[in-house]
Amino acid sequence: MPLVFAGVCSHAPGITGRADQADPVVRDGFYAAFEQMRHDLETTKPDAVVIVAAEHFANFFMNNMPSFAIGMADFYDGPIEDPDWLAIDKFRAPGSRDISTRLIAEVMETADVSYCEEWKFDHGIAVPLHFLTPNFDLPVIPVNINCQGPPLTPLARAWNFGEALRRACDAVPERIAIVGTGGISHWPATPDSGKINEAWDRDFLDRWCRNDRDDLLDYTDESVYADAGQGGFEIRTFLTVAAAAQGAIGTVHFCEPIPIFAVSCTIATYDLAG
Amino acid sequence: MSLYYVQKFLYELNRSEQVQAAFRADATATVESFVSEGADLSEEEVAALVMPDIGKLFHLGCNGQILMHFAAFHQIEWQDYLQRMRDGIDEHGPVREGVYAMTGYEGTDAHSTALGQNSAVGQQNTNGDR
Numbered sequence: 567m568p569l570v571f572a573g574v575c576s577h578a579p580g581i582t583g584r585a586d587q588a589d590p591v592v593r594d595g596f597y598a599a600f601e602q603m604r605h606d607l608e609t610t611k612p613d614a615v616v617i618v619a620a621e622h623f624a625n626f627f628m629n630n631m632p633s634f635a636i637g638m639a640d641f642y643d644g645p646i647e648d649p650d651w652l653a654i655d656k657f658r659a660p661g662s663r664d665i666s667t668r669l670i671a672e673v674m675e676t677a678d679v680s681y682c683e684e685w686k687f688d689h690g691i692a693v694p695l696h697f698l699t700p701n702f703d704l705p706v707i708p709v710n711i712n713c714q715g716p717p718l719t720p721l722a723r724a725w726n727f728g729e730a731l732r733r734a735c736d737a738v739p740e741r742i743a744i745v746g747t748g749g750i751s752h753w754p755a756t757p758d759s760g761k762i763n764e765a766w767d768r769d770f771l772d773r774w775c776r777n778d779r780d781d782l783l784d785y786t787d788e789s790v791y792a793d794a795g796q797g798g799f800e801i802r803t804f805l806t807v808a809a810a811a812q813g814a815i816g817t818v819h820f821c822e823p824i825p826i827f828a829v830s831c832t833i834a835t836y837d838l839a840g
Numbered sequence: 841m842s843l844y845y846v847q848k849f850l851y852e853l854n855r856s857e858q859v860q861a862a863f864r865a866d867a868t869a870t871v872e873s874f875v876s877e878g879a880d881l882s883e884e885e886v887a888a889l890v891m892p893d894i895g896k897l898f899h900l901g902c903n904g905q906i907l908m909h910f911a912a913f914h915q916i917e918w919q920d921y922l923q924r925m926r927d928g929i930d931e932h933g934p935v936r937e938g939v940y941a942m943t944g945y946e947g948t949d950a951h952s953t954a955l956g957q958n959s960a961v962g963q964q965n966t967n968g969d970r
């Protein structure tokens with residue numbers, strides 16, 4: 567089946583873990599946008615959701631760091647962090663070894679990828695799932711792109727990977743949704759936590775909505791680090807979803823800085839039918 | 841001396857309840873057994889891990905995505921965690937190595953200036969007033 571849903575959202579741990587410290591008006595507006603995204607996702611009746619994440623040294627470390635990894639298990643446990651710190655209870659999310667295996671085999675035709683029969687979800691996947699599949703009743707296919715440990719996955723490779731994912735999703739009979747998760751500009755977990763480059767974020771999202779490959783690839787790690795912090799390296803997940811959406815035009819449903827969450831909290835989707 | 845092994849130790853601690861229990865019972869012995877298995881850690885690094893010296897670990901180049909969980913493990917509250925890193929830079933100097941040293945991380949003020957932003961804005965933002 568052709569891909570049924572494509573979107574992106576934020577995943578910062580403060581979104582749940584430091585919820586009580588945020589401006590309630592902005593926070594609740596963001597939560598409402600997440601709730602609308604859940605509704606829109608459910609409306610497409612997906613059989614599985616591919617979550618393109620940028621995990622933070624929970625499963626992958628510099629002893630063996632894949633540029634791309636895809637989960638291939640029937641279940642995934644999380645959160646790997648202290649549940650009290652993240653304010654998300656321990657959960658077991660369903661996977662689908664069957665669907666994963668077929669997607670991975672197809673992706674491998676054009677992109678190199680590690681597969682993982684074991685994967686503990688950190689906030690990068692746990693926070694989106696907490697809002698999008700709160701009952702953990704939709705099979706998840708976790709995908710990871712190395713956005714943390716340089717040398718990072720090159721942007722053009724993230725784009726090619728998105729195209730490979732799309733081919734794979736279209737090739738299986740199931741209805742597949744794809745959700746990319748990451749921050750845009752941010753300096754997470756550093757003394758600069760809370761700093762947000764709002765203008766940079768809006769410019770990036772404009773490129774994402776136009777789904778303009780050249781503009782989206784027109785960044786270097788040095789320029790991203792200088793203008794958008796090391797958290798900005800996570801734009802790779804947004805790029806992969808843009809490539810998977812294959813020219814579709816995007817809409818930003820919510821984008822507001824929430825400093826205590828350390829990012830411009832963002833919800834955006836592509837119009838795949840358009 | 842190796843940032844790689846400092847972070848590897850924290851990575852293993854973050855993801856294993858057994859390592860956490862061992863560290864709680866005897867931090868020095870847990871780090872020493874990591875060294876005896878081949879980890880290349882200096883005395884300075886061992887001391888920073890055992891203490892724990894969050895500011896020193898940040899100065900040495902530990903990634904915040906790893907370090908923040910070590911701080912939470914020690915019940916260090918979020919604002920305190922951020923302040924300890926700032927103090928570490930003030931006391932020991934710019935981050936020596938790793939992703940933050942990529943463009944020379946010298947502290948929030950220098951960083952804000954490089955971005956053309958007022959560091960007071962960043963400080964105000966981090967305390968969650970808005």
Ligand SMILES: [Fe+2]
Pocket residue numbers: 577578620622690748749800
């Ligand atoms: Fe992240």
